[in-house]
Structures are given as C-alpha cells and as structure tokens.
Amino acid sequence: MNLNLQRLINQLPGAVLVLNSRYQLSYVNAFLCQQLELSEAQILGQDFFSLFPEVPKSWFCRKMAEVLQQQQTQQLSWQQRLYLLKLPRQAKAEQSEFQMAQNVSFIPLSNPQEEAQLALWLEDASEAARYHAEVLFKTQQLKQLDRFDTLTALPNWQYLQQQLQLELTRAERYQRPLALLRFELDRFKLLNDQYGHQHGDQMLQGLARQFSALLRDNDLLARLAGAEFAVILPDTELAGAIEVAQRLRQQMEQFCAVQSAAVKLTISCGISTGAAGCSVETMLQQADQALYQAKRAGRNQISIWSEAALA
Known part of the structure; x- marks a missing residue:
C-alpha cells in the first residue's frame, strides 16, 4: 500500500x-x-x-x-x-x-x-x-413528571383521566363492571393550619403508601389536588366499591391512631359506576357530586351517586 x-x-x-x-x-x-x-x-x-x-x-x-x-x-x-x-x-x-x-x-x-x-x-x-440515551432518559423523566404527582408519586389528574377512558372503553367492549371512588381527607386544612404544610405533606405521603397497599394491582389510585384522591376500580360492582371505600376509611382511622394525631382526620367518599355510554367527564362529575353529598351529610361517610339523590 x-x-x-x-x-x-x-x-x-x-x-x-x-x-x-x-x-x-x-x-x-x-x-x-x-x-x-x-x-x-x-x-x-x-x-x-x-x-x-x-x-x-x-x-x-x-x-x-x-x-x-x-x-x-x-x-x-x-x-x-x-x-x-x-x-x-x-x-x-x-x-x-x-x-x-x-x-x-x-x-x-x-x-x-x-x-x-x-x-x-x-x-x-x-x-x-x-x-x-441522555435525551431518552430526560424525555422519560418529563413523561413521569407529566403523569405523576411529585409529592406522593401517585398518578395525577391528567393520567387518571387517560386511564379512566381506557377502562371505560374496555368495560363497554367486554360488558364488565367499573367503579370510581373520589374521596377527600376531612379537616385536612385544619391540620395544615395547626402543624404546618410540611407535616401535612408527610401525612399525605404516608397515606398514599398505605392506601396503595390496600388495592389490587389493576386498581389505580391517583392524587387529584390537595387532599383529594380518586381510585379506578376495574371489574368491580357497586358492592365491591363500597367495600374498598370502607377499607380506606378504616385505614384512615388506624393511621391517625398510630400517628397519635391531634387532628383526627376522616374520609368522605363518593362512588359512581360506569353505565353503558358513560363518558369520562360524566363519571368524574357523578363521583364528585356523590362526594359533595357525603360532606354535606356530615363527613366521614360514603355516598353513592344516583339521580334520586340529586332531586
């Protein structure tokens, strides 16, 4: 050469x-x-x-x-x-x-x-x-931030809506039941006012872990805002949804007892079930109306959405 x-x-x-x-x-x-x-x-x-x-x-x-x-x-x-x-x-x-x-x-x-x-x-x-590889990693991180709540690491409001749409489609296609819970920690603002937001944040993080442990792998627990959460329950009839809501309320009581919390938090919960042709917006609104009924009735209880209850 x-x-x-x-x-x-x-x-x-x-x-x-x-x-x-x-x-x-x-x-x-x-x-x-x-x-x-x-x-x-x-x-x-x-x-x-x-x-x-x-x-x-x-x-x-x-x-x-x-x-x-x-x-x-x-x-x-x-x-x-x-x-x-x-x-x-x-x-x-x-x-x-x-x-x-x-x-x-x-x-x-x-x-x-x-x-x-x-x-x-x-x-x-x-x-x-x-x-x-760095670009892909950062993209995945951004997707995580877009889908998950930074405080509790639970899915956020946007991701909940996406998954609820998928579950509604699946439930209608295969004629399977579907339930949605919306619940809020009662008197959580009082806890924040008395002990500070850092204490309140720690309480939310601990509850997120304990609530998640009560659910099935295919259930989805999400934090919507503040002290309000929601749970998508695929393949779940109304009776099963009520049972899950009761377990969450009992877990809240046990958590407060273990923490010796001066402010005894409770849970108000609203339940809606996905009827044929129900949209994401309708199901979320029904669960929210049921939650409002539970709070108006005195808190620390479960309310089921129905047309009669609105009358």
Whole structure:
C-alpha cells in the first residue's frame, strides 16, 4: 500500500480492516491493532470470525456477498446495530466496560488482477449514542413528571383521566363492571393550619403508601389536588366499591391512631359506576357530586351517586 495512503487511513477516526473472499484479514490500521492489543503481524491472515466471534456469521456472509456483488458501499448505523466488533469505548475511563458504538461502512474493493475484497470502516459513534440515551432518559423523566404527582408519586389528574377512558372503553367492549371512588381527607386544612404544610405533606405521603397497599394491582389510585384522591376500580360492582371505600376509611382511622394525631382526620367518599355510554367527564362529575353529598351529610361517610339523590 502507498505510504501516504496508509498514513491517511491511520488518521481516520476508528478501525479499518480489509477481508479477502475467504474472510481472512489482509489489512488492519493502527487503531484496530491498539484496540486488540496485538501487532499487525499477529492479526494479518487471521480468520475474521475467529478473531471476532461476536459477529453473526451467516448475517455477515450475506452482507459481504451482497456488497461485493452490487459493488456499492453500504452503511450500518449504531441505531440499527449498536456495534459490529466488541471494542472498548474511548471517551471516559469509567465507561471502559461499555462497548464502543459504531457506524460501519462496507466498502467493496475491486481489482481485475486480484480477488474481490471488502473493507470495513468502523467509526466511533459512542458520543452520539450517549447523547441519544441522555435525551431518552430526560424525555422519560418529563413523561413521569407529566403523569405523576411529585409529592406522593401517585398518578395525577391528567393520567387518571387517560386511564379512566381506557377502562371505560374496555368495560363497554367486554360488558364488565367499573367503579370510581373520589374521596377527600376531612379537616385536612385544619391540620395544615395547626402543624404546618410540611407535616401535612408527610401525612399525605404516608397515606398514599398505605392506601396503595390496600388495592389490587389493576386498581389505580391517583392524587387529584390537595387532599383529594380518586381510585379506578376495574371489574368491580357497586358492592365491591363500597367495600374498598370502607377499607380506606378504616385505614384512615388506624393511621391517625398510630400517628397519635391531634387532628383526627376522616374520609368522605363518593362512588359512581360506569353505565353503558358513560363518558369520562360524566363519571368524574357523578363521583364528585356523590362526594359533595357525603360532606354535606356530615363527613366521614360514603355516598353513592344516583339521580334520586340529586332531586
């Protein structure tokens, strides 16, 4: 190889290697020698798949045959396959246990006097892959913030509405019952006024954990605002919803007893059930009206929405 050309190839960012038709290495650049911690003499003539057993042999053979037959360069990005050869990441020492992400160019080398050969150029794409992973992570964090209440880690109002729509659709399609609870901690404002918002926040966090433990995996407990919560109860008849509401009220009493709270909090709860054709807005409004009935009747009780109760 021309000396100037060899110097140019050695300046390329990444590994360069050439294979003959028998998948033997006929050229490697200094970068690859350094990564493998082998000399050029130790690498040349070696079988490609013996040196790099991580490469899927049948896939690579098909790829090489296609490139040589078409005599056109093809690219493989790190997003399609994170890496072709297991080479250590270059950027930071603490990341050395990770593999270098690679953009790979398959370049046909044609010469009528010699056998067909394939050149591989592996560019280091680790920084692009790392940046992409950071963007994805931050996007997921934003989605979490968009869906969950930051204080209690429970689903928020927006997420509750989305899930309620899904459950209403499922309940109507499969003719299954559905119930919704809306409940509020009575006299919670008095607790905040007397002991401060920090104490109130700790109370809400503790209650969120304990209420969650009372529910099934497919139930959804959400914090709507302040001291108001809601629970979606799939596959639940009215009797089952009342039972869940009673358990929540009892848990509230036990929690206050254990905490020796000076302000004895209770729960007022409203229940609505999803009738055929019921919308998210209607079901939420019915549960809210039932909650208002429970509070108007003296708090610390359960009210079931009905047309008669509104009259």
